[in-house]
Structure formats: C-alpha cells, structure tokens
Amino acid sequence: MTGVGGVDDADGTAGLLSLQFAGLTRGLLAAGSVAEVLRRVVDAALRVVPAADVVSVTLRDPDGGFHTPVATDPVADQLDELQYEFGEGPCVEAAKPEGPAYALSDHLAAEPRWPRFGAAAAEHGFGSVFAVALLPDDRPATLTGALNVYSYGGGLTAADLDAALLLATHASLALAATRAVDFADLKVAQLSRAIETRDIIGQAKGILMQRRGIDADAAYAVLRDTSQRLNIKLFEIAETLATRREELG
Incomplete structure (x- = not known):
C-alpha cells in the first residue's frame, strides 16, 4: 500500500474541490435510487480525479460475490470482471467488509500481489489502479463495495488519492441515506x-x-x-x- 498525502492548495485546487464536493453532496442526497447515486459518483470521479481515465463501482452481493453496476467505460467492466474471475485485485480487496480502506498499484505490469490481474490490466494499456472502500453502514454490512479508478499512466498523485478518498466518503454517506437497495434491479x-x-x-x-x-x-x-x-x-x-x-x- 502507499500512503495518502495532502492536497496542494497553492493554485486554489483545494477551493475548487470544495465547491465541486459541495455540489456533489447535494446531488447525491437528492438521488432517488442506489443506481442513480452510483452513476453520479463515477461521473464525478472523472471530474475530480485528474488521473482517472475510466471509473467503476464494485458492489458485494449478499452471497459474497461481486458485480459492477456502473462504469464510465466498458473496459472498466472487463477489468472488474477479471478481478472477480481471478479472485484477486484492488476492487476485490477493498470491497470486502474486512478488507483495507484502499488498495493501490502504480506498476500493474509487475504487481506481485495480483500477478494475473496486473498482467491482464497492463495488456489493456493500464498502468495504475486505485480502489477505495465504500462502507455505508457500520452494522453488519448489507451493502459494501469499492470505487475503482483506472489510469493509463503510472503514478497517481497525492491529490488524486485524496480526491478519490473524499469522493468515496461522500458516496458512502449517500448510499447510507438511500435505504431502498435492490440488488436484483441493479444486476x-x-x-x-x-x-x-x-x-x-x-x-x-x-x-x-x-x-x-x-x-x-x-x-x-x-x-x-x-x-x-x-x-x-x-x-x-x-x-x-x-x-x-x-x-x-
């Protein structure tokens, strides 16, 4: 894992992010369904995480399986599915209730933790990935997941990681406020x-x-x-x- 640094405010980046997140919070809380919340989250990730090329969300099913209800590009679906198939990868780790808060790799082609997924992602042209846990409830989880950010280039910055973590926190709160979770409709x-x-x-x-x-x-x-x-x-x-x-x- 790699630590998360602070956002440099020298050029007003923090202020801009604050405005974006304020608008996002209102939009997420106004969303009428889990599907709508998740769609707004992945679209927002493309705006607030500069290094993001494609974004997806992993949700954990009640039976312990995983699925991808929303993604900004079909290639994100394919990368997520490879992780589910191999049983390894950042989104699988972060989406588990007992998993880490986030999982990061800046060198997918030679990632020792996820050798099969890393090699496959590199073949698709991706160099970096960052998955951060979605935890909308501190009780025994009925809905856990991960926000997955894929980048063609290597080297996600501290600002990228901070923005993704903040976004995942907002998404978790919005999911917690959206009580009508219907896995069947999402799938x-x-x-x-x-x-x-x-x-x-x-x-x-x-x-x-x-x-x-x-x-x-x-x-x-x-x-x-x-x-x-x-x-x-x-x-x-x-x-x-x-x-x-x-x-x-």
Whole structure:
C-alpha cells in the first residue's frame, strides 16, 4: 500500500474541490435510487480525479460475490470482471467488509500481489489502479463495495488519492441515506448493459477483422488504441463504427 498525502492548495485546487464536493453532496442526497447515486459518483470521479481515465463501482452481493453496476467505460467492466474471475485485485480487496480502506498499484505490469490481474490490466494499456472502500453502514454490512479508478499512466498523485478518498466518503454517506437497495434491479440493469456492450464491440471487431484482415485480438487493440488517442470511450468508438460503417467507408 502507499500512503495518502495532502492536497496542494497553492493554485486554489483545494477551493475548487470544495465547491465541486459541495455540489456533489447535494446531488447525491437528492438521488432517488442506489443506481442513480452510483452513476453520479463515477461521473464525478472523472471530474475530480485528474488521473482517472475510466471509473467503476464494485458492489458485494449478499452471497459474497461481486458485480459492477456502473462504469464510465466498458473496459472498466472487463477489468472488474477479471478481478472477480481471478479472485484477486484492488476492487476485490477493498470491497470486502474486512478488507483495507484502499488498495493501490502504480506498476500493474509487475504487481506481485495480483500477478494475473496486473498482467491482464497492463495488456489493456493500464498502468495504475486505485480502489477505495465504500462502507455505508457500520452494522453488519448489507451493502459494501469499492470505487475503482483506472489510469493509463503510472503514478497517481497525492491529490488524486485524496480526491478519490473524499469522493468515496461522500458516496458512502449517500448510499447510507438511500435505504431502498435492490440488488436484483441493479444486476438486471448491469446484465442488459453488458449484453449491449458486448454486442456492439463484437460488431465493431468483426468489421475491422473483415476490412483489415486481422484477428479478434488485433481488432480490439485497434479500438482500444483509437479510444486512448482520441480520448473517447471505447464503447462510443465501437458504436460509431458499427452504426455508421457505410459512411466511414
């Protein structure tokens, strides 16, 4: 683990964050459902954590399993699923009731704690990850989870970590205030989104494979690299290619 430093206020960063968090608090408390709270949390993370490229939330099911109800990009779903499959990784650790307050790695390609996940995340182009626990209740937890921040570059700053920790605290309080937790609804929404995402990405990969004479892995790499270069979500790149294939030639 790596310690968390303070936020440098020399250029007014702390004041700006205070304003953003004040607005976020009002928005979270006004949210009508857990799903809405979580969506606002991941969107806010992209704004307040400068190094964040994709963000997701892990929730722990009553049976001890894990799922990802919201993410800012389909690649975050894939990275989370790898952790659930391997049984290792920062979001799995932080989402457990007995887990650490946060888990961090700045060198995923050679991370000894999570060798399988670290190598897989590096293959997707990610260098750093930070997961911080969501603990909305101090009683035997009915809902625990983690806020997961993935960065293509290495070296999350102290300000990045502080912002993510503050955001997770706000999210935990908002979740505690949202009593109607329906895991079934969250998982149905996740399943529908996952099916749509896989279908669109599969179509886009098929188009690239046909047009360029490449295999599925190479086609995915083209989508990923284009997403990073243009700073556009991978799903949006795939959707554009799949729905406007004739216009794009």
